[in-house]
Each structure stands twice: as C-alpha cells, then as structure tokens.
Amino acid sequence: xxxxxxxxxxxxxxxxxxxxxxxxxxxxxxxxxxxxxxxxxxxxxxxxxxxxxxxxxxxxxxxxxxxxxxxxxxxxxxxxxxxxxxxxxxxxxxxxxxxxxxxxxxxxxxxxxxxxxxxxxxxxxxxxxxxxxxxxxxxxxxxxxxxxxxxxxxxxxxxxxxxxxxxxxxxxxxxxxxxxxxxxxxxxxxxxxxxxxxxxxxxxxxxxxxxxxxxxxxxxxxxxxxxxxxxxxxxxxxxxxxxxxxxxxxxxxxxxxxxxxxxxxxxxxxxxxxx
Numbered sequence: 688x689x690x691x692x693x694x695x696x697x698x699x700x701x702x703x704x705x706x707x708x709x710x711x712x713x714x715x716x717x718x719x720x721x722x723x724x725x726x727x728x729x730x731x732x733x734x735x736x737x738x739x740x741x742x743x744x745x746x747x748x749x750x751x752x753x754x755x756x757x758x759x760x761x762x763x764x765x766x767x768x769x770x771x772x773x774x775x776x777x778x779x780x781x782x783x784x785x786x787x788x789x790x791x792x793x794x795x796x797x798x799x800x801x802x803x804x805x806x807x808x809x810x811x812x813x814x815x816x817x818x819x820x821x822x823x824x825x826x827x828x829x830x831x832x833x834x835x836x837x838x839x840x841x842x843x844x845x846x847x848x849x850x851x852x853x854x855x856x857x858x859x860x861x862x863x864x865x866x867x868x869x870x871x872x873x874x875x876x877x878x879x880x881x882x883x884x885x886x887x888x889x890x891x892x893x894x895x896x897x898x899x900x901x902x903x904x905x906x907x908x909x910x911x912x913x914x915x916x917x918x919x920x921x922x923x924x925x926x927x928x929x930x931x932x933x934x935x936x937x938x939x940x941x942x943x944x945x946x947x948x949x950x951x952x953x954x955x956x957x958x959x960x961x962x
Contacts, residue, residue, distance in 0.1 A: 730858040738865060739764055741909055745902065752777055826878040831945050835871045835907075838938045842867040842914070845931055857926060859917035866917075869910040874946070877903025897957045904946050904953075911946070915939050 727735065743749055743757050752773060753760040763770035826832045846864030849855050877900045918932045918939070926932070 728856075731861055734858065734862045734865065736761060737913075738869065738910075741906070745906060825880060826875040829874075829878040831942070831949070832871065832874050832878050834938070835874050835942050838935065838942065839867040839871040842935055845928075855926075857921070857924075859920045859924075859926070862917040863914050863921070866910045866913045870907050870914065870942070873903050873907035873910065877901070877907060877949075894957060897953050901950055901953050901957075904950050908943065908946055911939060911943060915943075 739761055740757060743753075743760050749760060753763070759769075759773075763773055843864055846860050846867070850857070850860050850864060880896055880900045915936065918936045921932045922929060922936070
C-alpha cells in the first residue's frame with residue numbers, strides 16, 4: 688500500500704471515529720460571529736467558556752489535538768485561524784509519522800496519535816461513504832428527542848427575542864439560550880443508536896455503543912441542569928415572562944426523568960444482573 692493510500696485511509700478512519708474532533712463541534716449552536724465575539728461581556732464570555740469546557744473535557748480527540756490545554760482550544764474556538772493552524776500542524780504530524788512508519792519508535796508514536804489503530808485491510812469498500820440522504824437518523828423518530836427539540840427551539844427563540852430584540856441583557860437568559868440547544872444535540876447523539884447492534888455477537892461492539900449512548904445522555908443532563916438552574920434564578924428574580932419559565936421548567940423536569948430512566952436501562956444492558 689502506498690504512503691498516499693495509507694494517509695487517506697488513516698485520515699478517513701480518524702474522521703469516522705466516535706472520538707473525532709468534530710464529535711461535539713458539529714453540534715454546537717450558532718454563537719456570535721467572530722466579529723461579535725470580541726464584543727461579548729465578561730459574563731457572556733464566562734458562560735460560553737463554561738459550555739466549551741464541558742465539550743472539551745468530553746472530546747478525546749480535541750484534548751489530543753491541543754495536548755490537554757483548554758485555553759489554547761478556547762482561543763482557537765474564538766479565532767478559527769488558530770484552529771486551522773493547529774489542524775495543519777496535526778496533518779504534518781500524521782504525514783511524518785506515516786513516512787517514518789518503518790521506524791519502531793515512530794510507529795509507536797503513530798499509534799499514540801489516535802484512539803483507534805488503522806485497519807490495514809485492503810478492502811476499499813470501507814472507504815465508501817454513504818450519501819447523506821441515505822443515512823438513517825434513528826433519533827428523528829425518538830419521542831424524547833422530539834419533545835426536547837420542541838422545548839429547546841422554544842427556549843432558544845424566546846431567549847433570542849428577550850436578549851437581542853428586547854435588549855434585556857440578563858446573563859441567565861443568555862445561559863438558558865445557549866445551553867438549551869446543547870441538550871437536544873446530546874439527546875440526538877445518544878438516541879442515534881441502531882438497536883440491531885445489541886444483537887451483535889461481539890460484546891465489545893455492543894459495550895462501546897451503549898457507553899457512547901450513556902455518555903451522550905449524561906452530557907445532555909449536564910447542559911439541562913444549567914438551563915434549569917438559570918430558569919429557577921429567572922423565576923426567583925421575577926424576570927418576565929414568568930409563565931414561560933415555569934412551563935419550561937416543568938418540561939425540563941420531565942426530560943430529566945426520562946433521561947435518567949434511559950441511563951438506568953442502558954446500564955442494565957451493559958452490566959446485566961448475574962443469574
């Protein structure tokens with residue numbers, strides 16, 4: 688296999704892994720444009736930073752990319768040019784590792800660069816990606832996803848109206864607005880599990896799928912808790928519209944219970960009781 692073909696396979700393998708750098712970033716909401724990010728208040732920036740810290744702590748590939756340095760990662764989030772530069776550096780690291788693959792030390796270093804080893808098979812069918820329209824999104828028919836999506840969209844629109852159009856700059860409104868979208872994004876990620884996988888003979892594959900789903904639900908709970916905390920503060924401050932916050936809080940509690948129930952059921956599948 689040529690070095691170029693190895694490089695292509697390696698990069699495609701990396702792109703498709705559950706821990707790739709875009710596992711979380713593709714689900715991020717529409718935060719202010721780069722020009723407006725510099726105009727964020729200290730309160731707003733701390734809330735955005737809180738959100739991205741959670742994403743970073745749960746994204747193995749981003750941690751690898753930035754060597755565990757959250758500040759460098761966050762700077763790259765704020766300045767896309769820094770992200771591009773770091774990705775370019777990463778590409779050069781990969782190329783150098785492949786070119787020196789015959790060197791044992793370099794080979795071991797290459798293995799450390801990725802969370803999964805490259806499969807050296809010549810099966811070109813592994814490189815064929817399905818058309819986007821052919822992909823089945825299992826989460827779209829999930830009742831919890833549908834409920835949380837409706838709840839999230841309502842809160843996002845409400846927060847945007849209050850914060851931007853009405854110019855009532857309350858930090859808790861901002862926190863609700865940017866975290867509500869993350870709740871539904873993580874539920875979609877967790878619920879997008881093909882149940883047929885649970886019938887696989889390979890227990891390791893089943894365990895990986897279940898753990899991935901649990902991880903998504905736990906992240907949804909993290910973002911949901913932040914939304915709940917800020918809505919309670921808004922209610923206590925008597926920040927209008929009070930009825931909207933109270934109703935949304937009730938729905939949030941229902942979503943919490945459903946997520947917790949799903950996590951319990953998934954853990955039972957992962958660690959079935961001994962007979």
